[in-house]
Amino acid sequence: MDFQLNEEQKSLKALAREFCKREFPGGPVSTWREMMAKRYMGSRERVPWVWIRKLYDAGFKELTVPEKYGGGGAGALTAFVVAEELTRCGGAAGMVARQFLASGEYLAGIANEQQQDEFFPQEMKNPEFIFASAQSEEEAFGDVIFPYDGPGVMKTFAYRDGNEWVINGEKQWCTGGAVADLMVVHARTDKNTPISRGQSMFFVPRGTPGVTVVRDNDIFCPHFLPNSVLHFENVRVPARYLVGEENQGWGFMWRGVFRQALCLYATDIGQAQALFEFVRDYAKQRIAGGRPIIEHGNVGPAVAEMGITIEAARLLCYRGCERLDRRYAEKDKQELAFVMDATRPFVIQSMVRVCQLAAEVLSGLGSTREAPLEAFLLRTYGMYHGEGTPVFRLYKAARRIDDFIPTGYD
DSSP states (O other): OOOSOOHHHHHHHHHHHHHHHHHOTTHHHHHHHHHHHTTTSOTTTTSOHHHHHHHHHHTOTTTTSOGGGTSOOOOHHHHHHHHHHHHHHHTHHHHHHHHHHHHHHHHHHHOOHHHHHHHHHHHHHOTTOOEEEEOOBTTBOSOTTSSOOOTTSOOOEEEEETTEEEEEEEEEEEETTTTOSEEEEEEESOTTSOHHHHEEEEEEETTOTTEEEEEEOOOSSOOSSOEEEEEEEEEEEEGGGEESSTTBHHHHTHHHHHHHHHHHHHHHHHHHHHHHHHHHHHHHHOEETTEEGGGSTTTHHHHHHHHHHHHHHHHHHHHHHHIIIIIOOGGGHHHHHHHHHHHHHHHHHHHHHHHHHHHHHHGGGGGSTTSTHHHHHHHHHHTTTTTSOHHHHHHHHHHTGGGOOOTTOO
16 A cells, blocks of 8 residues: 555646646636636636646646547546646636546546547547536436436437437536537437436537537536536437447446546545645734634644545545556446445535635635635535535445445455
């Protein structure tokens, strides 16, 4: 068991830190403010294209693209470390990077060789290439087999017509869907079987006839990509755009979704770390009663708890990364699924606790925009449901409790 990053990871972390200092000299708070100022702009206007280009030029955008296509070929832990550091030092810029770090890993996990040969060169050539996933619906959210694996929950349906698949339906909560160059769309392909045995996934490139944006959801947390409702009417895609096998989409998507989720958790922890450092430094400099408040009995322990809480969440995420990078195989899928289901509630509940402790220490300062607490609060509660609410994910973890292997027992 080695808790040290390797030399490549240390180098990339330092590179991310220097990149943020150079490109975002105003620090993480300034980038969150800039993103929040764009929240009511149109689908394309709100996207920070200049930031995306900078990330591309620095090599971060394509870091997880396989080396075969000219990318960095980074694994889960390396992507996590970079996403955390970019968020810690660059605030909202780290959220932007996370989208691309996650998409590279996701595509590599689900696309076959022919599909990768088609799509990865497009991503490498286009600095503004955006990938999105369309899964949730009005009555079918992150886990459509909860609590029962019934066939009628997901309404979007696809049928085979010669050498094409035809998709009809509507999708909710599609981050980036309005501006994506490529989407993966989840649809039922068998109306008579449970979702877990009758769902398929399809790649849908931008410009495919029949795809329309119904609206962009008005989300209060900082969001650099529009979160959209999409309508699919007789959308035809080539048969080669089927992901994996017909009716096997439910089991197949986990090859990519775990990596995608960990990149999200990295930005949670990176933002929490930046907030912790602000609170710690403030508590060391603020004098009350003739002493720095960090020496006060009610403040020092709160600051310490912030640091410990963040570190515990980080280590649990590292375990998930280790499982993906070193041990993942079909036989490990259930144990890995338990780790991921357990990680999300712990991370989000840790972030809520960090918010509470920061508000206690900062007191009145915490309510001002001089402090980074506002953006952290909005993001924590705005993404409270991301990848499933804590109670929902704990329910899923409970169903897999027999697959839990404590560290050191395997």
